[in-house]
Amino acid sequence: MDKIEKKRIAENINLYIRLNGFTKRSFAKATNFSQATAEAILNGKVRSNTKFNKYIVRVTEKLGLDTHYFKQDKETLLSMPIHYQEDDEKIHIGDDKYNTISAMLQIGDVYYNNN
Known part of the structure; x- marks a missing residue:
């Protein structure tokens, strides 16, 4: 796996x-x-291809996704x-953007469950 493919998967x-x-933090x-390993994965900076592939398999398993998802x-x-x-731990209180998205999803959930 070359650097370009690692970068694309990380993106x-x-x-x-x-x-x-x-x-x-919540992804880690x-x-x-x-957090250091998660940061390396998210930046595509894991040097060993074997480790990078192993980490991607672990990420997809933990998130319940297909192995080739990314x-x-x-x-x-x-x-x-x-x-x-x-x-509760996924979205941190100080992160306004994600709190807004969370609130919108909760409103949508209430709307669709009541119709």
Whole structure:
């Protein structure tokens, strides 16, 4: 795997965590990685290809995704449903953007459950 492919996979993971309400810290916790390892994955800076592939498999397993999920192109990922899960630790109180998204999703959930 070359640097360009690692970078693309890292960008796809970053896109996924933004769309699904994770922060870097909550992503590390959800995938059982140290923050330093999670940061290396998110930046595509894991030197060993074997380790990088192992980490990606672990990420997809922990998030309940297909093993090749992050190898897809960006447009395909954007067209897939969001796997938003309510979790108090996923969205930190000080992060206004994610709190707003969370509130909008909760309002939508109430609306659709009452119709």
